[in-house]
Structure formats: structure tokens, C-alpha cells
Amino acid sequence: MEQLTLPASHQVQGNITLPGSKSISNRTLLLAALSEGATEIRDLLASDDTSRMLEALQTLGVKLENFAENAWRVTGCGGNFPNKKAEIFLGNAGTAFRPLTAVLALAGGDYTLSGVPRMHERPIGDLVDALKQAGADIQYLANSGFPPLKIAAPNIDLSKSIKIRGDVSSQFLTALLMALPLTKQKATIEVVGELISKPYIEITLNLMAKFGVNVQRDGWQRFTIPADSLYISPKQIFVEGDASSASYFLAAGAIGGNVRVEGLGENSIQGDVKFTDALAIMGGEISYGENHITANKAAKIKTIDLDCNHIPDAAMTLAIVALFAQGTTTLRNIASWRVKETDRIAAMATELRKVGAIVEEGADYIKITPPAQLTPNAVIDTYDDHRMAMCFSLVSLGGVPITINDPKCVNKTFPDYFAQFASIVK
Ligand SMILES: O=C(O)C1=C[C@@H](OP(=O)(O)O)[C@@H](O)[C@H](O)C1
Numbered sequence: 542m543e544q545l546t547l548p549a550s551h552q553v554q555g556n557i558t559l560p561g562s563k564s565i566s567n568r569t570l571l572l573a574a575l576s577e578g579a580t581e582i583r584d585l586l587a588s589d590d591t592s593r594m595l596e597a598l599q600t601l602g603v604k605l606e607n608f609a610e611n612a613w614r615v616t617g618c619g620g621n622f623p624n625k626k627a628e629i630f631l632g633n634a635g636t637a638f639r640p641l642t643a644v645l646a647l648a649g650g651d652y653t654l655s656g657v658p659r660m661h662e663r664p665i666g667d668l669v670d671a672l673k674q675a676g677a678d679i680q681y682l683a684n685s686g687f688p689p690l691k692i693a694a695p696n697i698d699l700s701k702s703i704k705i706r707g708d709v710s711s712q713f714l715t716a717l718l719m720a721l722p723l724t725k726q727k728a729t730i731e732v733v734g735e736l737i738s739k740p741y742i743e744i745t746l747n748l749m750a751k752f753g754v755n756v757q758r759d760g761w762q763r764f765t766i767p768a769d770s771l772y773i774s775p776k777q778i779f780v781e782g783d784a785s786s787a788s789y790f791l792a793a794g795a796i797g798g799n800v801r802v803e804g805l806g807e808n809s810i811q812g813d814v815k816f817t818d819a820l821a822i823m824g825g826e827i828s829y830g831e832n833h834i835t836a837n838k839a840a841k842i843k844t845i846d847l848d849c850n851h852i853p854d855a856a857m858t859l860a861i862v863a864l865f866a867q868g869t870t871t872l873r874n875i876a877s878w879r880v881k882e883t884d885r886i887a888a889m890a891t892e893l894r895k896v897g898a899i900v901e902e903g904a905d906y907i908k909i910t911p912p913a914q915l916t917p918n919a920v921i922d923t924y925d926d927h928r929m930a931m932c933f934s935l936v937s938l939g940g941v942p943i944t945i946n947d948p949k950c951v952n953k954t955f956p957d958y959f960a961q962f963a964s965i966v967k
């Protein structure tokens with residue numbers, strides 16, 4: 542297996558141009574494909590997750606042109622995909638798998654959707670249940686409630702509101718919202734119980750509005766898609782820098798110096814930009830511009846006790862910042878970590894213990910108490926989880942060398958992460 546050893550360091554300094562947001566890139570690609578006319582997408586993320594979405598759209602017959610670096614022209618087909626039969630492989634990209642399930646289930650055609658083995662362990666039952674209420678024909682090809690899926694043409698019926706659970710993943714509601722305009726009928730969605738990761742729904746609604754579909758909403762409980770909704774290309778769209786990817790560099794700045802990330806600013810539509818609030822509570826000196834954020838070294842890193850439901854991805858970075866505080870940090874309301882690229886609560890606990898931390902894990906929380914001295918030369922397993930690899934790179938800033946196993950797992954969202962990280966280490 543490939544390994545990467547990062548040298549001990551204490552200081553960072555530099556500017557990082559962020560890769561495009563995964564969440565915005567994959568939503569924008571799909572919405573552009575569902576629109577009439579061509580859309581030019583600039584600053585698209587180039588990574589495994591977006592490659593899976595691009596391949597899927599190509600398989601469905603959507604015209605795609607990579608006309609400049611990270612710039613794509615998508616010629617939409619108004620939801621009427623030229624290819625009505627396809628086998629589609631979506632890797633481990635939740636932002637491709639969930640929305641494409643909903644879109645293909647309502648678009649009409651015969652499709653199978655599969656992914657890597659871990660994707661086949663990530664739940665999708667709540668989305669399938671909701672789509673079936675709308676008349677979708679979906680079968681589980683292996684285990685009930687999980688991919689792979691077989692989809693056939695639907696018999697659409699939106700006379701009743703569609704009930705959907707949102708306590709396992711917000712991507713199910715996102716998927717339903719993005720797909721329902723294809724029916725051209727009025728559709729009402731009711732969220733049953735708690736909805737997690739709410740800021741991702743804001744990204745979805747914001748981008749749908751940019752493509753001409755304005756969803757009416759009653760808080761987080763009820764969403765109505767008006768009859769005759771139609772996706773209209775905005776012609777050109779720019780993808781913001783990825784706020785979750787920014788978290789590693791901003792944390793590095795707070796721990797060891799001064800780092801500015803470019804491509805993301807105070808008016809970002811991504812919920813993970815609120816990571817900066819948590820970092821500021823932990824002592825980081827943060828300043829914002831329209832298209833950049835800077836983190837300066839904290840006088841002292843402080844512990845935090847935080848409900849992290851609104852920032853599930855960037856919250857992993859806080860678990861590493863906790864190693865630089867004195868005392869116990871508690872990250873709460875993170876049950877969704879258990880059904881992501883790996884069981885992230887278990888993985889984080891196991892690997893944090895390798896660097897000497899005392900860790901308590903519960904069903905939906907993690908408590909981290911750092912050691913007086915970080916253990917040097919730990920060898921970190923990454924569980925095919927890009928965020929495990931990126932998070933643990935920050936341990937090297939505590940003056941200890943660290944080895945990251947399978948560093949290329951960062952390809953999911955940030956292929957040149959380690960080169961960018963090396964560029965700020967002094
Ligand atoms: O909609 C999105 O773009 C995402 C939603 C979140 O998932 P959950 O809603 O499953 O928490 C997040 O973890 C994921 O990386 C991206």
C-alpha cells in the first residue's frame with residue numbers, strides 16, 4: 542500500500558486557491574443536464590466524485606465539453622435523457638448517487654445504479670420509500686434499503702404529499718427536490734421527524750433557483766414545487782471554492798501561522814463556511830473578504846463543546862484541532878458520521894488514539910482529550926476516506942512526523958491536497 546510520511550513542523554504560511562465545491566459542482570452538473578440549452582460551468586471540481594457524475598451524464602447521452610481548464614459546457618436535455626437504458630457506476634459519490642436515483646426514477650427508463658462496496662453499505666431506503674410514494678418503480682438488487690438499485694419507468698402520482706425522512710442524510714431530500722420539477726406537476730414534500738445537515742438543503746434550493754425553479758417552503762417541514770416548473774439554464778455559472786476543503790487550511794493557520802484560502806468568502810452558500818465560527822471559538826483569528834478567508838494563529842487553542850449537525854464534514858477537522866487544546870473537546874450530534882465514507886466516529890477514535898489522545902465515542906458524539914505530548918511517527922489508516930487523510934495531515938503541525946496510509950484516497954474531492962498542504966508548511 543502507498544504511504545506518505547509528513548515531516549514534523551510547527552509553522553505554516555501561504556495562500557491556497559481552493560478546488561471547486563463538490564456539493565455545488567455535482568448539483569450544477571445535474572441541473573445543467575436537466576435544463577433546456579447550454580450551461581457553461583467554470584471552476585468545476587476535478588475529482589473522483591465529479592468524474593462519476595460526468596461519466597453518468599455522458600452515459601445518459603448528455604453532451605459535455607471540457608472547453609477550458611475546469612470549465613465544462615453542458616447541453617441539457619430538459620430531463621429527457623437520450624439513453625433510456627443504462628448501467629451506471631457511481632463510485633462512492635453520495636452527491637451523484639442520491640440525486641441521480643431520484644432523477645432517473647422519475648425521468649422514465651431502465652437503469653441500474655451501483656457503486657463501490659462501501660456505497661452498497663450506505664443507506665438509501667428513505668429516499669426509495671419517498672420516490673415510491675410518487676409512483677417510482679425501484680428494486681433493490683442486493684440488500685433491502687441499500688444500493689445497487691434497478692429502476693424502471695414510473696407511474697407518477699403526486700396527488701398526495703410525499704413524506705420523507707431526513708434524519709439519516711439530507712441528500713435524500715435534496716434528491717427529491719431536484720428531481721420533482723421533471724414531472725411538471727405540483728408536488729409537496731413533507732419532512733418526517735428531524736432533518737439533519739440542513740445547510741445542504743439551502744445549497745440545493747439556492748442552485749435550483751439559479752436554474753429558474755423556486756421552491757416554496759414552510760421552514761424545514763414542508764416544501765412545494767409549483768406546477769409547470771422548468772429548469773432554465775443560467776447560461777454561465779461559477780462554482781465556489783469548497784468550504785469543507787478549506788477547513789484543513791484554515792485549521793492549519795489557526796494552529797501554526799497564517800493561511801489565506803481563495804475562492805470562498807463571507808457570502809458563501811455552503812454551510813461548512815460556518816466551520817470558521819467554531820475555529821474562532823477555539824481561538825483562531827479569522828478574517829473574511831468577498832472571495833477569501835484568512836486564519837491566523839490562535840494565541841492559545843481552546844476546547845469546544847459543540848453541536849456539529851450543521852457542519853458534518855468540517856466537524857472532522859475540529860476533532861484534530863482538539864489535539865492542540867488542553868482539556869476535553871466534545872463534538873455532538875454527529876450520528877451521520879457512521880454512514881459516510883467509513884464509520885467516521887469509530888475511525889476517528891481509533892486513529893486519534895494512535896497519536897496518544899484519550900477518546901470516548903458514543904452513538905452520536907466523540908470526546909477527545911489530547912495527550913501532553915503527541916506520539917511521534919504514528920501510522921494512520923484512512924479507510925478510503927479522503928477526510929481522514931486530510932484531517933490527520935494536520936497532526937504533523939504538532940511537531941511530530943506522521944505517516945498517512947493510502948494518501949490517494951483524497952482523490953474523492955481533492956486530488957492535489959498533499960501538494961497544496963506541503964506548499965504552506967515552513
Ligand atoms: O448534499 C451534499 O452535498 C452533502 C450533504 C452531507 O451529507 P448528509 O446530508 O448525508 O449529512 C455531506 O456530508 C456531504 O459531504 C455532502
Ligand SMILES: C=C(OP(=O)(O)O)C(=O)O
Nearest residue numbers: 633634635636854881882
Ligand atoms: C460525506 C461525504 O461524501 P458524500 O457526498 O459521498 O456523502 C464527504 O465528502 O464527506
